[in-house]
Amino acid sequence: MMKRVLTLVAASALLGLAPAAAADFSFGFDWGNLRKCTSGNPNTVPNPRFRLRGVPAGTASIQFRMVDLAVPSYPHGGGTVKYAGESTIQPGAFQYRSPCPPGGRHTYEWTAVARDASGKVLGQAKARKAYP
Template structure:
């Protein structure tokens, strides 16, 4: 009689399941058709179109805020929008004070903060772009 010995490993194993995490969250934006402004006196305009990627699971809203990196204390503002799984935020979701550098080109940064239903921060994404 011949016997074969069979070895069976009983070690536990893990399977990676892809899901959106705070580290995957990113945004992009396009200035769109805002009126050109270089006077240093910004206009009140509708938000640019934002593209969203990797929004953290459980996000109920996203807060947007813009900063002129050359003049970070200037209050350009932003807005908060409800989130229901969209991959874009269309222009007109909120109003803010447009980019309007008084002396040449400035770089502006939008920060998007993903929040759960109770307002807890789930993740943050940033995108920069020069204007004009």
């Protein structure tokens, strides 16, 4: 049995597989009290509250980017925050262009990329939610 475990560990190292912690990285968010179409003045809307889970060991920063899945070419932007082990990123950590779906309700997707101090990607997670 021990030989089989060592073989799996060696194979994982040779294949460059990510550690299990990176696979567990996820997050959720809520729009909070964001008023509809508040981006008349671009980049003045604070980010939603993000609840992080399974952030990879060694993470020094997390980059967030938002996309409207119905209009992916619109530049909503996002931001990068320093990470020091907290489980919540509070509103106001960065500014972005808020949702303003033409023709009604759209689904928006946030992507979070965890990086170490050298900029190496340690993990990536996505979360989607409709607005309004």
